[in-house]
Each structure stands twice: as structure tokens, then as C-alpha cells.
Amino acid sequence: MTQPDLLAxxxxxxxxxxxxxTKDGALDAFxxxxxxxxxxxxxxxxxxxxxxxxxxxxxxxxxxPVPTDENGNRLIDGRIFGAVLRSPHFVLxxxxxxxxxxxxxxxxxxFQLCGAP
Numbered sequence: 001m002t003q004p005d006l007l008a009x010x011x012x013x014x015x016x017x018x019x020x021x022t023k024d025g026a027l028d029a030f031x032x033x034x035x036x037x038x039x040x041x042x043x044x045x046x047x048x049x050x051x052x053x054x055x056x057x058x059x060x061x062x063x064x065p066v067p068t069d070e071n072g073n074r075l076i077d078g079r080i081f082g083a084v085l086r087s088p089h090f091v092l093x094x095x096x097x098x099x100x101x102x103x104x105x106x107x108x109x110x111f112q113l114c115g116a117p
Contacts, residue, residue, distance in 0.1 A: 034076065040064070041084040049113045055090070057081040057108050058099050085111045 044064040048055040057078075066076040085092075090111040097105040 037067070037076070038084055041081065042087065042089065045084060045090065045111070046113060049090075049111075054093065054110050054112050055085070056096070056098075056110050057085070058103075060084060061100060082109075085109065089114055 041060060041064050045055045045060060048059045048063065052059075060081045061078060066074050066078050066080070068074055091114050092109050093112050094110045095107040096110055098108045
């Protein structure tokens with residue numbers, strides 16, 4: 001699904017997170033609906049930063065996988081780690097190619113904790 005497809009779905013009447021025509025609006029709605037999960041993922045991101053000085057979505061996927069149902073289907077889209085790192089606690093410092101095969105080496109953000117050297 002492409003980003004425009006996702007936004008069209010989110011903006012469709014009757015969708016639980018409907019009424020959002022921007023990515024930021026959809027991410028805000030997700031954070032409101034799954035706040036506890038987002039908070040736990042941010043704590044993992046802080047620990048990774050403390051250990052390595054930086055964190056990426058790849059790091060979060062490795063240490064805090066998205067929840068799945070009994071059949072192994074993801075209950076949360078893995079791209080949501082962008083919302084986890086899109087907070088006042090982290091700052092984007094650059095990009096690198098993803099190490100995850102399913103990402104086909106696409107660029108992902110590299111973040112540090114705000115105020116980190």
C-alpha cells in the first residue's frame with residue numbers, strides 16, 4: 001500500500017482513524033489509540049540510544065517487534081516506528097539504508113536523543 005492509498009483509507013468515512021488527510025494526523029490518531037504501546041517503544045528507543053548513541057526503525061523492529069495475532073499477522077503496521085521516533089525526545093541526524101530484507105535497502109532515519117552529543 002502506498003502512502004497516498006493509506007491516507008485515502010484513513011480519510012474514508014467509517015474508518016476508526018478517519019478524517020485525517022495528512023500523515024501527521026494519522027500518526028497522531030495512532031498515538032492516541034495505542035499510547036501505551038508507543039510509550040513502551042519509545043522507552044526501548046531511549047535504551048538503544050543510551051547503548052549505541054543512535055537508533056533506527058531497524059533497531060526497534062529487532063528489539064520491540066510489533067504485536068501479532070495467533071496466526072502471526074501483524075496487528076500494527078511496522079511503519080509505525082516513525083511515530084515512535086517522531087517526538088520531541090528524538091532528533092533526526094541522518095539517513096542510512098535499512099538492513100531489513102523486506103525494506104529493500106530503502107533509506108530510514110537515524111535518530112539521537114535530544115541533547116545527546
